[in-house]
């Protein structure tokens with residue numbers, strides 16, 4: 001057998017995080033500048049399947065680490081394809097920051113499943129791959145909407161409503177985003193669990209806030225598809241006000257938002273689970289340097305400049 005390599009990109013949610021868990025629409029796009037990759041190479045007979053990653057600091061044998069998410073990913077692939085455990089080494093690498101709301105866990109699983117299925121001669125299509133990675137997302141946090149696995153597996157901008165087939169949407173006119181890392185881990189399951197508790201104690205209030213976020217996501221889709229970039233910034237800022245009200249912002253996020261706004265950002269919001277993680281900033285091309293510098297001064301530990309196309 002010959003080696004097989006596959007990749008999956010990082011992702012950011014542009015609009016609708018958290019509300020999407022409760023059935024509202026959300027928009028997410030891949031970030032190809034950061035990615036996970038997996039390479040499968042044949043090994044001598046009776047080696048079994050080994051998963052190794054220096055960037056994630058792990059080495060796992062399929063037979064010995066049955067509950068690890070990456071081993072479960074490999075096992076689901078073998079079950080789906082009705083294939084026995086191959087004698088092979090899967091080497092994983094990832095440049096996607098962990099716990100930053102950039103979909104690192106979903107992308108690593110997607111790259112692994114894509115590479116292993118390709119190596120075995122049956123590459124999974126995006127829908128099957130996404131369904132498989134969704135099973136792994138459920139291990140990480142109990143009630144994922146499915147948006148993260150969808151966008152990393154399709155690798156295209158996605159308009160997503162839970163339990164319905166994803167719609168790929170068109171970006172009418174490319175726009176520049178800065179993705180600025182607060183340096184504080186964003187633990188999605190904690191953020192999602194906190195929102196759930198608050199929703200349970202005040203369901204009417206939270207359901208209304210989720211509906212407002214959903215309305216913004218619908219308007220944002222139209223603005224992005226028609227290339228109306230001027231409308232995108234205010235929608236981001238409104239979405240952030242609602243995220244604040246559902247309790248997923250933080251001092252570090254607010255500090256970056258304030259700095260970006262003072263430096264001339266068109267719109268700013270957190271992206272993903274929140275509490276920490278990344279802030280996304282819509283910036284006119286001529287202001288990206290100035291805003292990046294302001295974000296760094298305000299404590300951003302990493303800035304990724306991406307053109308959404």
Ligand code: MEV
Nearest residue numbers: 017018144145146272273
């Ligand atoms: C996490 O990237 C996005 C959340 O909306 C959770 C989910 O959709 O499962 C916070």
